[in-house]
Amino acid sequence: MAVSLSKGQKVDLTKTNPGLTKITVGLGWDTNKYDGGFDFDLDTAAFLLADSGKVASDADFVFYGNKDHNSGAVKHNGDNLTGAGDGDDETISIDLSKIPAEVAKVDFTVTIHEAEERKQNFGQVSNAYIHVVNETSNEELIRYDLGEDYSVETAVIVAELYRSGAEWKFNAIGSGFAGGLKALCGNFGVNV
Amino acid sequence: MASVMQRGFRDKLEKHVNISDKLTVEMSLNGDAEYDYCCFGVDANDKLSDDAYMVFYNQTKSPGQEIIMSRNGAAAVFEINLSRLPSKIVKLVFTANIDGAGTMKNIRSFACSLKKGGAEALRLDMSGANFSSEKAIVAVELYKKDVWRINCVASGFNGGLSDLLKSYGGSEVTPPPQEQQKAAHKVELKKGQKVNLEKPHGVSLGEIVCNLNWTQKGKAGFLGKAKSIDLDLACLYELKNGSKGAIQALGSSFGNLSSPPYIALDGDDRTGSSADGEFLRINGARISEIKRILVFTFIYDGVANWREADAVVTVKTLSSPDIIVHLDEYGSSSILCAIAMLENINNETFSVEKLVQFYNGQEELDKAHGWGMQWRAGRK
Known part of the structure; x- marks a missing residue:
């Protein structure tokens, strides 16, 4: 039975699941059932951050343009361009044992591609969620439904995995921002 | 001074109005076609499980008079009392559609406002440039998730009223008799x-x-x-x-x-x-x-x-x-x-x-x- 989180809640990941190393972080959403306008292309990304809250190098930003982290710890499994279909729209595979020691946390984000040009925002997205699945057993461990708090934002820092001593914990952040992926990159020290 | 809504805007209703008051949602489409307005009261599955909660010119009141429609010139006025709605109704969808030929890109303007006591709290303004081939617009939704919220949808369907009915599963509702549609003629x-x-x-x-x-x-x-x-x-x-x-x-x-x-x-x-x-x-x-x-x-x-x-x-x-x-x-x-x-x-x-x-x-x-x-x- 997965732990269901609400915004701001933190929960143990590895402590409650001893021996867990390989996880899949899946994100899903429903968009626009209306006619007119453009397809919604939502993109997930993972930022591998140092204690400072910044990336050590641009290579620590894993997204549709850089799918595999050098360490082999983080792998983006592909870009869904339309948000069509049930279940996870995009997934990121993580091997906790391979995350470099200098990475203190991994932030997961969702942004809307060309949001400004397409006049799109998260108020038009519904039923968005993130969940963490044990890749070996396919068991859902943690789930966070984003709820109704998003309006005209175009980027959301959904959640964060962070070190707590030798363990990994999960934080349901759910913070929305304007400015899309570019603004997040600026925030995390990625040069774009 | 009313806050201006844009497509996608969402917020808790209580931040803008006192929801225990009677609220008014007003819509007006301006253009050369004939326009109809409707309020769908739907259940948790987004379905019109009770046709009596489709309030439009042919049924201007919901059973408990929680939703009452009237006209004010070209505008449709929906007086609503959220606190009196039966618990199965968790969303009110306010729509406007073209009766006959034409699409929304040809309209001059569309306005939707939420008022309490005659004062505008939230307002949406659009024009034909915001649309393409839509024949129906979903203007705003008032919905209950923990608390009452508003979502400014401002998007539509190319199939007009029948797409709206399809979307909310209200296809059983008898289409408006032509006699009513041409009442002005x-x-x-x-x-x-x-x-x-x-x-x-x-x-x-x-x-x-x-x-x-x-x-x-x-x-x-x-x-x-x-x-x-x-x-x-x-x-x-x-x-x-x-x-x-x-x-x-x-x-x-x-x-x-x-x-x-x-x-x-x-x-x-x-x-x-x-x-x-x-x-x-x-x-x-x-x-x-x-x-x-x-x-x-x-x-x-x-x-x-x-x-x-x-x-x-x-x-x-x-x-x-x-x-x-x-x-x-x-x-x-x-x-x-x-x-x-x-x-x-x-x-x-x-x-x-x-x-x-x-x-x-x-x-x-x-x-x-x-x-x-x-x-x-x-x-x-």
Whole structure:
């Protein structure tokens, strides 16, 4: 039975699941059932951050343009361009044992591609969620439904995995921002 | 000063209005087409599980009057009381759609506002540039997730009202009768003026309804007595096969709609107290067997005070504008008034001519119009 989180809640990941190393972080959403306008292309990304809250190098930003982290710890499994279909729209595979020691946390984000040009925002997205699945057993461990708090934002820092001593914990952040992926990159020290 | 909403805007309603108050959602579409407005009260699955919670021009109130629709010029005004809604209704969807041709990109403007006590709290403004081929707009949704919230959808469907009904699973709702849709289209005939009933190409004329209505004046002054007038609606008919007759309450000749003469009179409203008056129906599908129909009214009881009766006959069909014949000559003390003549035009449609001619009885009427029947006195 997965732990269901609400915004701001933190929960143990590895402590409650001893021996867990390989996880899949899946994100899903429903968009626009209306006619007119453009397809919604939502993109997930993972930022591998140092204690400072910044990336050590641009290579620590894993997204549709850089799918595999050098360490082999983080792998983006592909870009869904339309948000069509049930279940996870995009997934990121993580091997906790391979995350470099200098990475203190991994932030997961969702942004809307060309949001400004397409006049799109998260108020038009519904039923968005993130969940963490044990890749070996396919068991859902943690789930966070984003709820109704998003309006005209175009980027959301959904959640964060962070070190707590030798363990990994999960934080349901759910913070929305304007400015899309570019603004997040600026925030995390990625040069774009 | 109202906050301006944009497409996608969401917020808790309580940040903008006191939701225990009566709230108003107002919408107005500006352009060259005809526009209809609707509020769908849907359940947790986004479905219209109860048709009574589709509030629109043909059903302007929800069962508990939690949603009441009215018009303010071009604008539709929905007065809502969220706290009184049954718990199964968790979302109110406010929509506008084009009735007929055209798409939303052709509109001049669309405005939607949320008001409390007449003051605007939230406002959305759009124009044709915000749309492409949509024929229906979902303006805003008020929905309950923990608390009442607002979502400014400002997006639409190309399929208009039927897409809205499909989306909310309300396809069972009877589409609005055309009679209502064209309520604004009326043709008032002048005496001697003749028009043809419009007939949709390739289909039958449908049922033609002649309605007679008149006002019953209340008692005049404190000591006055109400004088009731009973007007009877009736007609003379002539079929193509030469058979002739009268359809009138007098002598209980109520006619028949499905067999000759294909004309029937509804029950007699003796007092005029029925708000709808009297109805004479003609089976338009059998037009080829009907030559002409002379619609008339006569005063069975009471004095011949036509001014007081202020009678109006309305001829309605499915596709034609309503044709209004006002009995606007009052001088006569004769008890019978020929209202209108309907004549078969090429077995396709009827022409309607306003007569307003007064006679002293059926026999005199018959003679004046060359019907040629034998008459003797009858009683109801």
